[in-house]
Amino acid sequence: MSGASAVSAGATGYATQNGGTTGGAGGQTVRATTGTAIHQALCTRASSSTPIIIEVEGTINHGNTSKVSGPSCNTADDKIELKQISNVTLIGVGRGAVFDQLGIHIREANNIIIRNVTVRNVKKSGSPTSNGGDAIGMEKDVRNIWVDHTTLEASGGESEGYDGLFDLKDNTQYVTLSYSILRNSGRGGLIGSSESDRSNGFITFHHNRYENIGSRAPLLRGGVAHMYNNHYVNLENSGINSRAGARAKVENNYFKDSKDVLGTFYTNEMGTWQVSRNIFDNVTWSSRGNQNYPAGPNPTSTTSVSIPYSYSLDDPSCVPAVVAATAGANTGMKVSDGSCTPQNPGPDPDPTDPPTDPSGPNLSIGAGADGSSKASGTSYGNVIDGDMGSYWSPSGSTGSISVKWSRPTTVSSINIREASDAVGNIRSWRVIDHHANTVLATGTGAGVISFSPVTLEKIRFEITGSNGTPKVAEYETYAP
Numbered sequence: 001m002s003g004a005s006a007v008s009a010g011a012t013g014y015a016t017q018n019g020g021t022t023g024g025a026g027g028q029t030v031r032a033t034t035g036t037a038i039h040q041a042l043c044t045r046a047s048s049s050t051p052i053i054i055e056v057e058g059t060i061n062h063g064n065t066s067k068v069s070g071p072s073c074n075t076a077d078d079k080i081e082l083k084q085i086s087n088v089t090l091i092g093v094g095r096g097a098v099f100d101q102l103g104i105h106i107r108e109a110n111n112i113i114i115r116n117v118t119v120r121n122v123k124k125s126g127s128p129t130s131n132g133g134d135a136i137g138m139e140k141d142v143r144n145i146w147v148d149h150t151t152l153e154a155s156g157g158e159s160e161g162y163d164g165l166f167d168l169k170d171n172t173q174y175v176t177l178s179y180s181i182l183r184n185s186g187r188g189g190l191i192g193s194s195e196s197d198r199s200n201g202f203i204t205f206h207h208n209r210y211e212n213i214g215s216r217a218p219l220l221r222g223g224v225a226h227m228y229n230n231h232y233v234n235l236e237n238s239g240i241n242s243r244a245g246a247r248a249k250v251e252n253n254y255f256k257d258s259k260d261v262l263g264t265f266y267t268n269e270m271g272t273w274q275v276s277r278n279i280f281d282n283v284t285w286s287s288r289g290n291q292n293y294p295a296g297p298n299p300t301s302t303t304s305v306s307i308p309y310s311y312s313l314d315d316p317s318c319v320p321a322v323v324a325a326t327a328g329a330n331t332g333m334k335v336s337d338g339s340c341t342p343q344n345p346g347p348d349p350d351p352t353d354p355p356t357d358p359s360g361p362n363l364s365i366g367a368g369a370d371g372s373s374k375a376s377g378t379s380y381g382n383v384i385d386g387d388m389g390s391y392w393s394p395s396g397s398t399g400s401i402s403v404k405w406s407r408p409t410t411v412s413s414i415n416i417r418e419a420s421d422a423v424g425n426i427r428s429w430r431v432i433d434h435h436a437n438t439v440l441a442t443g444t445g446a447g448v449i450s451f452s453p454v455t456l457e458k459i460r461f462e463i464t465g466s467n468g469t470p471k472v473a474e475y476e477t478y479a480p
Contacts, residue, residue, distance in 0.1 A: 011113070013176035013204025013226065015146040016309050021174070023089030023113030023146070027051025031093075033058040033450060035065025035080055035102060042085060043070030051087040056097035056117065058413065058450025061443060062128045065102055076105075079131040083107040092116035095413055095478065096330050096448040103131025110143040118151040118329045119165075120445050126161035133163030139193075142172040150180045151329045153445075155427065155467075157186020157214055164216065168200050169193040173223075176204040179335065181328040184424070186214035191223060195244045195269055198222025205230055206311070207336060209327045210239075217261075220246040220271060226307055228252050229314050229336070231323040235261055242271030249274045249305035254319040256281040263294040272303035279316045312338030362386070363411065363477040364403045371401035371460075375469070383475040391419040391471040394463065399470070402434055403477055404458035411459055412480040413450040419471035426472075428465035434458035446472075453480045 015021040032038045032054050041054050050072065060080070067077045074083040079102060082088060086109060091097075096118070103122040106112055114136065124133025131137050135152040138145060147166070154162040165182045166189035168175060182188050188210055191200045201223020208230045210217045215237045218225070221244040232239055232255045239261035242248040248262075250273055255261040261283055264270045268291055275295070285296040314322050318340035325342040326334045334342040369380040375393035382390035383401055392401055418426060424445070431441040431449055433456045440451040440459075459477065463470050 011146040011176060012178055012311065013206060013309060014174050014202040015144055015176035015204070017202065018144055018174040021111055021113060021144040021146045021176075022087075023111060024051040024053040024087055025089070027053055027087065029053040029055060031055045031057065035060045036068060038080055038090070039066070039068035039073065039075040042075065042082075042088070043068045043073035045072040048072045048085045049087050053089040053091065055091055055093040057092070057094040059098045059100050059441060059443060059448070061100045061102055062130070078102075078129065080104045081107075082109050082112055084109065086110045086112070089113040089115070090117065092118075092329055095415065095450065098447055100443040100445070101128055101130060103134050104136045105131045106136070106138040106142055106145060108141050112144070113146045113148070114150065115148045116150070116329050116333060118153070118447065120151070120153045121155055121162070123161040124163045133161070134167045135165045137164070137167045138172045138175070139168075139170040141170070142168070143174050145175045146178070147176070147180065148178045149327070149329055149331065149333050152180060153183045154185035156184070163187060164189045166218070168203065169197055171199040173200060173202050175202070176206075177208060178204070179207045179327045181209045181211065182213065182217075183209070183211040185212075188213045188215070188217040190216050190219040190221070191225060191246075192219075192221030192244065195221060195267065198244060201225070207323055207326055209233070209323050210235065215239075215265070216241060219243070220248055222246050224305060225249070226305070228311070229316075229319050229322070230254075231320050232256065232258055232261060234258060238263070238265045240273070241265045242273050243267050244269045244271060246271035247274075247303050247305050248272070249307065250278060251276045252278065252313045252316045252319065254279045254281065254316050255283050256320070259284045260286055260294045260296075262296065262299055265293070266291055273299070274301040274303050274305050275299045276301075277316050279319075312336075314338055314340050360478055363405075363409060363479060364475055367477075368404045369402060369475070370404065372399040374399075383472050386474070388417065388420070388473045391473040393469055393471050397466045397470070398463050400460050400462040401472055401475055402458050402460040403475055404434075406457075408455045408457055410453055410455045410479055411477050412453040413448060413478045414459065414461065415448050415474070415476040415478070416446040416461060416472060417474040417476070418446045419473040422469060422471035425466050425468040426463055426470045427467055428463075430462045430464060432460040432462060434460045
């Protein structure tokens with residue numbers, strides 16, 4: 001470890017090598033509220049390498065993402081396509097950026113930054129499909145990518161139609177994933193698509209939270225990866241799977257309530273690892289055997305990896321707290337300097353300092369509320385009282401809750417905040433202009449939902465699918 005401070009909004013890890021990763025720094029800044037607008041921004045540049053910063057706000061989905069053509073881009077309908085381009089920053093701003101069932105695909109590209117966005121429920125089978133089922137996928141001659149303060153999540157494994165959250169293959173190098181959350185997926189991600197795809201590497205994973213992951217946290221085939229200060233919780237089958245000649249440096253991480261968190265699994269082509277100061281809290285290990293080579297129960301190093309960049313290590317005992325305060329989208333972009341205390345980021349190389357909370361007054365305060373039949377002990381008014389400790393629940397697994405005004409009111413986004421013990425319970429939903437009975441937006445998962453500005457007197461949030469009991473603590477509404 002080198003001793004330089006990590007408190008910076010600039011790239012970290014292997015993304016600092018090979019000339020560094022600056023994204024669209026120095027270029028024009030544009031705002032996009034649809035996937036089509038993101039593509040349009042790429043396609044109207046002077047060239048495919050002209051620097052650009054794209055600030056994204058709202059929900060990006062299939063309904064608002066279309067292919068755009070131009071000499072400086074190569075886009076597609078079913079995904080955000082960063083293909084055959086360079087020098088781009090994609091950053092969530094304002095009330096947040098959610099890529100709902102729509103993946104981000106990076107192909108034959110370099111010097112790309114993705115920050116402060118949520119990508120959720122991208123499918124490779126079922127409907128709709130996008131990006132081969134990967135939340136963020138990179139392939140074919142990709143260099144210098146920094147993905148930071150993102151939330152990548154699914155709602156199950158391959159049998160439910162999902163693939164990887166963060167996949168790199170076919171000659172992808174110099175990548176950092178930092179301060180991000182990867183959760184609720186059968187597959188966390190891979191580096192190398194097969195035992196013969198060993199052209200990938202120089203990947204850093206730091207201050208990330210892997211939660212409720214079946215395996216691949218990540219799967220590493222060939223190449224070098226550096227994992228430090230990550231928090232791994234409930235890895236069901238396996239975790240860091242170093243195989244096919246891969247070399248992993250694994251230091252100062254915290255593993256909890258998991259199985260086989262490090263080793264070579266599902267193959268006899270071994271990988272190696274260097275380990276130091278990791279905490280294994282309620283970790284179980286299987287027995288060694290054919291195609292199963294766990295590093296534990298007392299992991300020891302089988303290789304040595306030299307790291308070429310500076311970084312500061314948090315003590316592993318404080319990793320859960322530090323990662324909880326810094327990782328994921330819409331968390332204030334806080335970072336760590338190795339002191340076990342979250343820090344505000346330093347000056348950003350991009351001329352953006354995105355607010356992460358909804359801006360402007362919450363129009364629900366002082367409005368009225370009603371809805372479908374409610375569960376015992378809950379109230380419609382609990383969603384408009386500004387108190388996260390109270391909530392409304394439907395009487396069953398589905399139902400609707402509405403905010404209403406005595407006069408026409410213009411609204412362009414809502415923020416559905418779930419009670420703390422029910423986060424993730426809301427799955428599918430619709431937002432409806434109640435009196436006109438028109439659908440304004442559809443999607444999955446709670447959070448910020450943006451749509452074209454509409455003037456109405458009552459807006460209905462309809463839960464059409466859930467896991468467990470939905471609990472809406474606050475139903476916020478905002479003007480353009």
